[in-house]
Amino acid sequence: MGSRAHAEGDRWSDIDLTFAVADTTKPVAVLDEWAEKLRTQFDGTALFDLAADPITYRVFLLPGALQVDVSVTPTSQFAARGDTFRLLFGEVNDPIAAAPRDNTDAFGHAVHHAVRARVCIERGRALQAEYWISSLRNETLTLASRRAGVQDWHARGAHLLPAETRERFAEALVRSLDPAELSRALTVAIDLLLDESDHAPALAARVENHLRTLTGTPH
Template identity: 55%
Template sequence: MFSVIDRDRLRDRVLDMASSDPRVVAGAVLGSLAHDEGDRWSDVDLMFAVADGVSVTELLEAWSRNLLRELDAVQLFDLASGPITYRVFLLPGCLELDLSFVPASNFGAGGPKFRLLFGEVVEKPHASPPSASSLFGYAVHHALHARSCIERGRLWQAEYWISALRDHALALACRRRGLDGGYGRDYDRLPAAVLEPFDDALVRSVERDELRRALRIAVAGLLRESSEARDMAEKVEGQLRELAW
């Protein structure tokens, strides 16, 4: 496994690439290392601004060729979000590198985990978290599909939907308490009294009775955490209970 020294060496090498490339005009650290030292398992997450008129795609491909050749990196996947392109790499020792490039006219903090290293930023509003009604609505959808999959005998797919339902209920619990529920980031910061009832929403085997039991517990947890979507919850609570009980 990678060491903190390995991680720091990778960060410094990528920043050297940026400082020697005139097409890169600004850079920032994102994620868990943006405002503190992170921990033993933190990865490297860097964003760079590309000079206006320069192709983000061409720059990303050129950098990728260097990383694959020099550092024995493996390119895992790309993710586009508006003008930003993210590319994720795996390096030896299970060290993850997240690189993102964006035109300079759009370079700025999209959330609190952003620390400018050099260059200038464009002030822009932080991305809004999902609304309570959206989270609740998705959870209801997942509950419906979980039950239909159980009845169809598609038990592994039912497990998928029950897990998704539980995750959205926990995201609602985070939202109520001012925590970040995205990707489960703050689930472990929820009070034990909130988390413990969800233990029983974990599916222990892909058998019909077990799936029905886990679905019932997950729906109960969703309803407990639905105060911010009360109007919608009151309209569908009876149907959810009919579905799960």
């Protein structure tokens, strides 16, 4: 699975391997065996585990900045959960379509991030303000990607967005920690979010004036 499942990838592509294991097997025990092999044979370093029921992932870093993700799933639940899956051997259950994250939830998180960004600017916490502005921009990028029909997970399809859209998101980047610049970037990011209000019309209608107030332009 991963970028090499249906394409050649490039020198920066990571490697994703997933295995079915007996339902009674402890996933961590299997991943520990992989960790030892990758460490001794390839000088690999385990970075972290991620549990996404029923799948357990372990992420490794190998020399040359090669990322290798190894995951295990109980056999009874082993199935493709996306279009970057290719079965190499064995059997697999019917594909499972993962439910996309709710648009209203994403919009609500973005509103929260906008509020926190303004609070941090007013308190003189520039680095924290930048963090929240970036978080706001990223949530909005998810919504914009869905509108365009490209992959929204971790901005994987952002490069496929229309040039005008990409340029507008670039304008929301924070260029310095000066309070005026932070406020400018926040205003652009909020405008971008409001452009995506049809993803969550009821919520957007209730919070639009609050968001405008954060930019100094209440309606």
